Amino acid sequence: xxxxxxxxxxxxxxxxxxxxxxxxxxxxxxxxxxxxxxxxxxxxxxxxxxxxxxxxxxxxxxxxxxxxxxxxxxxxxxxxxxxxxxxxxxxxxxxxxxxxxxxxxxxxxxxxxxxxxxxxxxxxxxxxxxxxxxxxxxxxxxxxxxxxxxxxxxxxxxxxxxxxxxxxxxxxxxxxxxxxxxxxxxxxxxxxxxxxxxxxxxxxxxxxxxxxxxxxxxxxxxxxxxxxxxxxxxxxxxxxxxxxxxxxxxxxxxxxxxxxxxxxxxxxxxxxxxxxxxxxxxxxxxxxxxxxxxxxxxxxxxxxxxxxxxxxxxx
Numbered sequence: 001x002x003x004x005x006x007x008x009x010x011x012x013x014x015x016x017x018x019x020x021x022x023x024x025x026x027x028x029x030x031x032x033x034x035x036x037x038x039x040x041x042x043x044x045x046x047x048x049x050x051x052x053x054x055x056x057x058x059x060x061x062x063x064x065x066x067x068x069x070x071x072x073x074x075x076x077x078x079x080x081x082x083x084x085x086x087x088x089x090x091x092x093x094x095x096x097x098x099x100x101x102x103x104x105x106x107x108x109x110x111x112x113x114x115x116x117x118x119x120x121x122x123x124x125x126x127x128x129x130x131x132x133x134x135x136x137x138x139x140x141x142x143x144x145x146x147x148x149x150x151x152x153x154x155x156x157x158x159x160x161x162x163x164x165x166x167x168x169x170x171x172x173x174x175x176x177x178x179x180x181x182x183x184x185x186x187x188x189x190x191x192x193x194x195x196x197x198x199x200x201x202x203x204x205x206x207x208x209x210x211x212x213x214x215x216x217x218x219x220x221x222x223x224x225x226x227x228x229x230x231x232x233x234x235x236x237x238x239x240x241x242x243x244x245x246x247x248x249x250x251x252x253x254x255x256x257x258x259x260x261x262x263x264x265x266x267x268x269x270x271x272x273x274x275x276x277x278x279x280x281x282x283x284x285x286x287x288x289x290x291x292x293x294x295x296x297x298x299x300x301x302x303x304x305x306x307x308x309x310x311x312x313x314x315x
Contacts, residue, residue: 007030007031007032007033007076007248008031008032008033008034008035008074008075008076008077009022009025009030009031009033009034009035009075009076009077009078009079009244009248010035010036010037010071010072010075010077010078010079010110010114010117011034011035011036011037011078011079011081012037012038012072012078012079012080012081012082012106012110013036013037013038013080013081013082013083013123014036014037014038014040014043014044014047014048014065015038015043015081015082015085015231016231016233017081017122017231017232017233017236017237018036018038018079018081018082019036019047019051019233020233020234020236020237021079021081021122021236021237021240021241021244022034022036022047022051022063023051023054023237024237024238024240024241025061025241025244026051026054026055026058026059026061026063027058028241028245029058029059029061030241030244030245030248030249031061031244031248032060032061032062033061033062033063033064034051034061034062034063034064035063035064035065035066035071035072035075036048036063036064036065036066036071037065037066037067037068037069037071037072038065038067038082039067040067041067044065044066044067045065047065048063048064048065051063069109069110069112069113070113072110072113072114072117073113073114074114075113075114075117076116076117076118076247076248077117077118077119077120077244077247077248078110078114078117078118078119078120079120079122079240079244080103080106080110080119080120080121080122080123080129080133081122081123082102082106082123083095083098083099083102083123083124083129084098084099084102085231086124086222086226087226088223088226088227089223091180091181092124092125092126092179092180092181093125093128093180093181093305093309095123095124095125096125096128096129096309096313097313099123099124099125099129100128100129100132100313100315102123103129103132103133103136104132104136107119107133107136107137108136110137111137117143118143118144118145118247118282119133119137119139119143119144119145120145120146120147120240120243120244120247121133121144121145121146121147121258122146122147122236122240124179124180125178125179125180125306125309126146126147126148126179126258127146127148127178127179127180127258127270127271127272127273127306128271128306128309128310128313128315129146130144130145130146130148130258130259130271131260131270131271131306131310131315132310132313132315134260134271135315136315141259141260141262141283142259142281142282142283142284143281143282144259144260144282145243145257145258145259145278145282145283146179146257146258146259146271146273147179147236147239147240147243147257147258148179148255148256148257148258148259148272148273149174149175149176149177149178149179149183149256149258149273150239150240150242150243150255150256150257150273151179151232151235151236151239152175152179152183152218152221152256153173153174153175153256154235154239155175155217155218155221155235156173156174156175156185156214156215156218157171157172157173159214159217159218160173160190160192160197160214163206163210163214164192164200164202164206165202165203166192166193170192170193171190171191171192172190172191172192173185173186173187173189173190173191173197174186174189174190174256174275174289175218175256175273176256176272176273176274176275176289176295176299176302177272177273177298177299177302177303178272178273178302178305178306179258179273180305181219181305182298182301182302182305182306183218183219183273183302184295184298184299184302185211185214185215185218186289186291186295187211187292187295188290188291188292188295189289189290189291242255243255243257243278246278246279247278247279247280247282248280250279250280251278251279252277252278252279252284253277253278253279254275254276254277254278254287255275255276255278256273256274256275256276257273257276257278257283258271258272258273259271259273259276259283259286261274261286261303264286265291265296265299267299267300267303269307270303270306270307270310271306272299272302272303272306274286274287274289274299275287275289
């Protein structure tokens with residue numbers, strides 16, 4: 001995207017996640033204009049002021065905020081982080097009813113002020129809320145996506161890199177399905193430096209026990225962070241800024257975002273994560289990733305879990 005084209009990011013929610021997304025975008029130079037909206041005006045004003053005090057040290061940008069949703073007018077992408085927070089011991093799905101109710105009020109307001117924006121859902125349970133946003137907005141499915149398992153996949157790669165003693169940037173592996181308890185590791189397509197993980201023997205191949213421990217650590221990572229400091233924010237801020245970069249810079253970046261499936265291996269009418277091409281259109285396409293039979297069964301179970309919650313909430 002040329003530098004003279006507008007790149008406005010709207011962020012709903014100036015809590016720890018929303019503010020950190022704004023910070024990560026500033027540092028990476030993603031978005032020429034970042035606007036935050038939150039009804040907690042004192043917190044919002046403080047976050048905007050703090051961010052503005054750092055503008056000298058980052059690529060040129062403008063940061064503002066308001067408790068009036070019109071501040072998001074003209075956004076190219078609106079990131080939704082507002083909602084009830086996940087508490088220790090609480091599952092993401094436990095948040096569904098409260099946060100879907102928030103979406104019912106919020107989405108029409110966003111469409112009024114930013115009718116041409118791509119909507120990026122971060123609030124949990126992200127797959128259910130991405131589906132709800134799609135239905136409530138009536139937008140084309142390419143323009144509604146969720147942060148999905150982008151962060152889970154980063155956690156997965158970090159742990160594999162540690163175990164295999166390589167740089168995380170050279171690990172290629174994805175978590176798919178729900179961003180939550182039913183997510184699945186795509187072991188069959190994982191690789192390091194173009195070598196399939198199953199053939200990796202430096203210093204040795206991963207044992208089944210090590211694989212199980214790695215995936216369990218991925219699945220429970222958020223719980224450990226929340227138990228220690230009350231919320232996850234740094235890694236999710238970087239993950240979302242990466243998605244925004246893929247969109248605004250029209251990169252065609254492959255990311256496991258959550259989006260609507262339409263006859264994907266027989267699955268339809270549900271939002272979940274598979275590696276997808278993300279560009280200026282939003283979700284351009286979902287890749288037909290090779291899956292083992294076990295992985296395919298896991299994907300179906302994950303879809304059933306997400307769909308069950310969505311239907312229980314009337315969406």
